[in-house]
Amino acid sequence: MNELVELVVKAFLIGCGATVVMDLWALFLKSVFKLPSLNYAFVGRWLGHMPQGKFTHNTIVESPPVRGERLMGWGAHYAIGVAFALVLLVFWGLDWAKHPTFFPAIFIGVVTIVAPFFLMQPCFGFGVAAKRLPRPNFSRLLSLGSHSAYGVGLYLAALFWGNLL
Structure with missing residues (x-):
């Protein structure tokens, strides 16, 4: 397989898998803790x-x-998940997808919190790092948890797909 095609396919599969894990985490928090x-x-x-x-x-x-x-x-949520998976693969290489390690995945997951804190939340009118929301520290903690779940999802998706591709 052409290296560019392999990069795009693996970023898509790993990014979608990681985003599913993030969504399952959100569903868990909603179901159990409301x-x-x-x-x-x-x-x-x-x-x-x-x-x-x-x-x-x-x-x-x-x-x-x-x-x-x-x-x-x-659609944007999943496209962003794929884009950040692509960033991981660009920095750590395709070999990481074949033999994933936890640190790069959790690192990228946690770093992705920059996007909501400094781009989306201010543009939504919520302020930098949710400072205009009623419970900003709680909102920040939820964001950190969600993005950490995404990082765990990057690792798990790479493990899953690495064994199949």
């Missing part, structure tokens, strides 16, 4: 307003919904 997770329709709403030049919102919750926002948000 803790809400990000409504991905808001991600779609954010993206849906961009073509009109609106990149930031007083609060994304109060911004008008856009057609297809839920599907767009979930």
